[in-house]
Amino acid sequence: MWRASDFQSVECIQTTARLCTKVQSVSPYQPEQSAQKHWQPAKKDLTTIIDLAGSQQHNKMSQLHIDIAKACIRESPNEACGVIDGSKVIALQNISEEPTESFVISGQDYLKYLPKVIYHSHPKGDYSFSDQDINVAASMELTSYLYVVEEDRIEKYSFPEGVEIFENILGK
Numbered sequence: 001m002w003r004a005s006d007f008q009s010v011e012c013i014q015t016t017a018r019l020c021t022k023v024q025s026v027s028p029y030q031p032e033q034s035a036q037k038h039w040q041p042a043k044k045d046l047t048t049i050i051d052l053a054g055s056q057q058h059n060k061m062s063q064l065h066i067d068i069a070k071a072c073i074r075e076s077p078n079e080a081c082g083v084i085d086g087s088k089v090i091a092l093q094n095i096s097e098e099p100t101e102s103f104v105i106s107g108q109d110y111l112k113y114l115p116k117v118i119y120h121s122h123p124k125g126d127y128s129f130s131d132q133d134i135n136v137a138a139s140m141e142l143t144s145y146l147y148v149v150e151e152d153r154i155e156k157y158s159f160p161e162g163v164e165i166f167e168n169i170l171g172k
Contacts, residue, residue, distance in 0.1 A: 062169075063087070065154050069169045072121035072147040079103040079123060083115035084145070100124075119145035126151050129163060 067089040072080040075094070081103040082091040090113065096104040103120045118137075129146055134157060137144040143158040152172040156164045 064089070065166055065169045068119050068145055068154060069147050069149075069152070072119070072123070072149060075121065076123045076149060079121050080147070081105055081118065081120040083109075083113045084117040084119060085113065085115075089119070094120075115142065117143045117145070119147065121147045121149055123149045129155055129157055133157070 064084070064087055068084075071082060071089050071091045074080070075091070078094055078099040079096070079102060080091065081094045082089060083105075084090070092105055092109045094103045095106050096102045100123070105118065120133075126148060128148070129144070133144060133146065136142075137157050138159055141159070143156065146155045146157070147153070147169070148155070152167070152169050154166040154169055156166070158164075
């Protein structure tokens with residue numbers, strides 16, 4: 001796990017984040033797997049479809065999800081990215097060299113917010129979290145939200161819960 005104090009500069013965080021996205025090793029949370037395989041989430045084991053209708057948590061969670069979805073749609077066709085501070089969605093600039101295909105949060109923004117929760121979008125297709133998304137979140141001990149724009153779906157990854165799916169966020 002990395003902490004901000006481990007980094008000597010903003011450039012170091014940016015380099016580390018880029019290296020993290022290229023992780024080819026097994027997630028530390030899947031020790032039974034061979035080190036020669038990529039860690040891939042087992043959908044049946046890690047996926048939970050959430051039905052919060054009627055609960056107090058529903059309204060709070062629903063508003064957060066709506067705010068994430070709207071922030072992501074504003075950035076289309078690029079992947080949106082940002083941090084979540086409590087219930088506040090803070091959009092950040094995607095500094096990826098290919099912003100329609102990936103996202104990178106700058107080291108400067110990372111140091112500014114020291115997030116425990118991040119979000120990003122997949123503006124095209126029906127793509128769930130990539131191995132890269134999961135590896136980065138797990139390595140940095142982050143909770144990560146993904147908004148799949150074309151499916152109007154939010155996925156939330158956290159350890160040890162795995163992936164939770166929330167559907168029909170904006171009622172499209």
